[in-house]
Amino acid sequence: MKSEFTSPIGKISEINGKCISLKGNDIDTDRIIPARFLKCVNFDSLGESVFEDDRKTLKGRHPFDLKENKDSTILIVNSNFGCGSSREHAPQALMRWGIKAIIGESFADIFYSNCIAIGIPCFTLPKKSIQKLQNYNDKEFLILEIDVKNSLAKSKDFNFKLEIKDSSRKMFLSGEWDATSTLLKNENLIENKFNDLPYLKFNTHFT
Amino acid sequence: MSQNTLFDKVWDLHKVSSLPGGSDQIFIGLHLIHEVTSPQAFGGLKDKNLKVKFPNRTVATVDHIVPTDNQSRPFKDNLAEQMIKTLEKNCSQHKIRFFNIGSGNQGIVHVVAPELGLTQPGMTIACGDSHTSTHGAFGSIAFGIGTSQVRDVLATQTIAMNKLKVRQIWCENKLSNGVYAKDLVLHIINKLGVKAGVGFAYEFAGPAIHALSMEERMTICNMSIEGGARCGYINPDEKTFAYIKNKLYAPKNDQWDQALTWWNSLKSNENSIYDDVIKLDASKVEPTVTWGITPGQSISINQQIPLIDDLSPNDKLVAEEAYEYMSFKPGQSIKDTPVDVCFIGSCTNGRISDLRVAAKVLKDKKVSKNVKAFVVPGSEKVANEAKQEGLDKIFKDSGFQWREPGCSMCLAMNSDKLIGRQLSASSSNRNFKGRQGSPSGRTLLMSPAMVAAAAINGKVSDVREFINK
Numbered sequence: 001m002k003s004e005f006t007s008p009i010g011k012i013s014e015i016n017g018k019c020i021s022l023k024g025n026d027i028d029t030d031r032i033i034p035a036r037f038l039k040c041v042n043f044d045s046l047g048e049s050v051f052e053d054d055r056k057t058l059k060g061r062h063p064f065d066l067k068e069n070k071d072s073t074i075l076i077v078n079s080n081f082g083c084g085s086s087r088e089h090a091p092q093a094l095m096r097w098g099i100k101a102i103i104g105e106s107f108a109d110i111f112y113s114n115c116i117a118i119g120i121p122c123f124t125l126p127k128k129s130i131q132k133l134q135n136y137n138d139k140e141f142l143i144l145e146i147d148v149k150n151s152l153a154k155s156k157d158f159n160f161k162l163e164i165k166d167s168s169r170k171m172f173l174s175g176e177w178d179a180t181s182t183l184l185k186n187e188n189l190i191e192n193k194f195n196d197l198p199y200l201k202f203n204t205h206f207t
Numbered sequence: 208m209s210q211n212t213l214f215d216k217v218w219d220l221h222k223v224s225s226l227p228g229g230s231d232q233i234f235i236g237l238h239l240i241h242e243v244t245s246p247q248a249f250g251g252l253k254d255k256n257l258k259v260k261f262p263n264r265t266v267a268t269v270d271h272i273v274p275t276d277n278q279s280r281p282f283k284d285n286l287a288e289q290m291i292k293t294l295e296k297n298c299s300q301h302k303i304r305f306f307n308i309g310s311g312n313q314g315i316v317h318v319v320a321p322e323l324g325l326t327q328p329g330m331t332i333a334c335g336d337s338h339t340s341t342h343g344a345f346g347s348i349a350f351g352i353g354t355s356q357v358r359d360v361l362a363t364q365t366i367a368m369n370k371l372k373v374r375q376i377w378c379e380n381k382l383s384n385g386v387y388a389k390d391l392v393l394h395i396i397n398k399l400g401v402k403a404g405v406g407f408a409y410e411f412a413g414p415a416i417h418a419l420s421m422e423e424r425m426t427i428c429n430m431s432i433e434g435g436a437r438c439g440y441i442n443p444d445e446k447t448f449a450y451i452k453n454k455l456y457a458p459k460n461d462q463w464d465q466a467l468t469w470w471n472s473l474k475s476n477e478n479s480i481y482d483d484v485i486k487l488d489a490s491k492v493e494p495t496v497t498w499g500i501t502p503g504q505s506i507s508i509n510q511q512i513p514l515i516d517d518l519s520p521n522d523k524l525v526a527e528e529a530y531e532y533m534s535f536k537p538g539q540s541i542k543d544t545p546v547d548v549c550f551i552g553s554c555t556n557g558r559i560s561d562l563r564v565a566a567k568v569l570k571d572k573k574v575s576k577n578v579k580a581f582v583v584p585g586s587e588k589v590a591n592e593a594k595q596e597g598l599d600k601i602f603k604d605s606g607f608q609w610r611e612p613g614c615s616m617c618l619a620m621n622s623d624k625l626i627g628r629q630l631s632a633s634s635s636n637r638n639f640k641g642r643q644g645s646p647s648g649r650t651l652l653m654s655p656a657m658v659a660a661a662a663i664n665g666k667v668s669d670v671r672e673f674i675n676k
Binding site: 024025026028030031034035036038039040041042043053054056057078079080083084085086087088089091106107108109110113114117118165166167168169170171174176178179180182183184186187189190193194197198199200201202203204205206 | 220221223224226227228229230232234236243244246247250251255257260261263271272284286287289290293325327329330335336337339350351352353354355356358359362363364365366367368369401402405406432435437456458459462463465466469501521524525528618619620637639640641642644646647
């Protein structure tokens with residue numbers, strides 16, 4: 001784990017780094033961070049516990065324990081990564097371990113939006129391309145340069161056109177992926193909506 | 208793109224603005240919070256020097272970390288005590304309504320909001336919990352969010368989200384005797400797969416769905432997320448309205464009439480357009496049990512664990528992982544598999560009707576000596592109602608432990624955990640590796656009636672052999 005952690009801030013237009021691959025479909029957020037680590041009132045110490053149970057089971061052979069992956073920042077995964085619980089602790093733990101971007105076959109919806117909300121771009125690639133990346137990474141270091149604007153991943157041996165939701169891509173490029181300030185800009189519209197909603201009128205006893 | 212479905216109507220009604228990039232800003236009508244995913248969100252507010260915008264539209268309870276054996280304060284677990292204290296402090300500071308232990312209204316957030324009449328058709332409902340989809344049973348659009356989005360809702364009562372596509376899952380005929388909503392939803396997830404719902408809202412429809420009680424509908428919508436759908440819903444009908452009527456926070460008098468008119472206008476039109484439609488025959492569904500490590504890995508009680516060659520290429524990888532983790536052999540029967548622990552509870556199946564069904568199976572029977580069995584009511588209200596009906600006594604007489612309300616061993620954040628390789632028969636929603644508190648513990652998901660049957664026999668059993676006698 002990286003010793004100093006700073007949260008990403010502002011525009012995210014490129015991510016360059018070493019890849020770590022984690023093979024398997026349907027890797028759920030309970031596996032990424034088991035529930036017992038959710039007993040916390042901040043996210044600070046989650047990085048060291050990422051994949052805790054899987055790592056213990058593999059006794060040092062888990063990708064997140066291998067020496068060669070120590071400085072990796074780009075995670076390569078398979079299908080339906082991050083399914084299950086909505087816990088943001090899962091991407092927070094990955095980020096605190098050192099992950100800055102994820103490339104996978106597909107992501108679960110809530111996990112995906114949690115990643116976007118905290119500044120981890122998630123890209124998709126077809127199964128075959130993911131396997132190619134993972135197989136390559138089994139044999140030698142895979143260093144990728146990700147260009148968010150053009151959704152491109154380049155390495156010394158190959159280039160891939162990555163897929164990312166356009167809304168997410170634009171948020172990273174403009175630096176507005178931390179949605180709160182964008183949402184707050186429409187304060188008047190929010191007030192109008194609050195005053196217009198039919199059910200808030202017949203639930204007056206609750207307000 | 209879908210048109211004129213309930214989802215479209217409710218989404219459009221709550222849309223505040225189109226955001227740059229193509230996502231929508233959506234107003235959240237009801238925000239539910241609990242102790243696990245909210246502290247960092249309040250911390251985020253503080254960091255940004257923001258206030259809670261509409262404190263009345265957020266409601267809190269405590270469920271995930273509460274002990275179910277002894278709830279006196281301070282909790283034995285210091286971390287759990289710290290979490291409940293943090294929630295108490297945040298709610299009092301921001302003037303948020305909080306249903307604490309002993310209030311008579313505490314319980315699992317997805318049990319509490321419907322039983323208080325907070326959950327109503329046409330609302331958008333968000334909560335930092337993936338099983339928020341439960342509330343869709345009332346014709347609301349309800350989904351789980353992460354902590355950063357909890358912060359956004361607290362600060363703005365809105366979130367940024369891409370509109371979902373809509374898949375209708377039409378269930379023909381009706382469930383046969385001894386087959387429950389849990390069996391139906393496990394069957395649906397098995398047929399469609401655990402990621403088929405990514406990017407979709409599921410509309411559950413058809414005669415088999417509308418024949419279900421509201422509590423059964425909650426079981427169905429609750430597990431939408433296990434099929435990948437962040438949101439699942441059912442068009443409201445007379446049963447929906449009857450359930451809400453006279454609940455504590457239900458509209459009253461003239462307002463009730465206004466509500467009914469509006470609720471009736473929300474249903475998907477007959478000529479609605481869906482992005483996808485799936486049809487299935489509910490009468491063919493049998494008691495269903497999971498055998499693997501995803502909720503999609505299930506079979507009927509009389510089937511065998513699938514052979515690797517019978518599975519699609521996409522399912523093989525996870526199946527191999529599951530055989531190994533579960534120590535099951537392909538081709539092996541699931542029936543008669545010995546179980547160590549039986550758990551009835553959770554936001555999926557911890558409601559009064561679930562307890563009634565299980566108690567009916569357990570009446571005048573004894574839990575097998577080899578089994579530890581316990582029941583955790585979904586809320587204080589459920590617990591009280593069960594006691595009034597004498598269900599607690601039936602459970603205790605059979606050998607079940609009767610516990611206090613909470614999430615308990617569904618996710619094992621309190622002291623209710625599997626030990627080592629124990630195998631549980633569980634009425635909860637996830638059979639993920641390590642989910643129930645032991646990194647090597649194993650979970651078989653099934654209906655509460657099937658858990659009761661397993662408890663009596665000490666092994667996975669067909670509940671129809673109990674109720675059809």
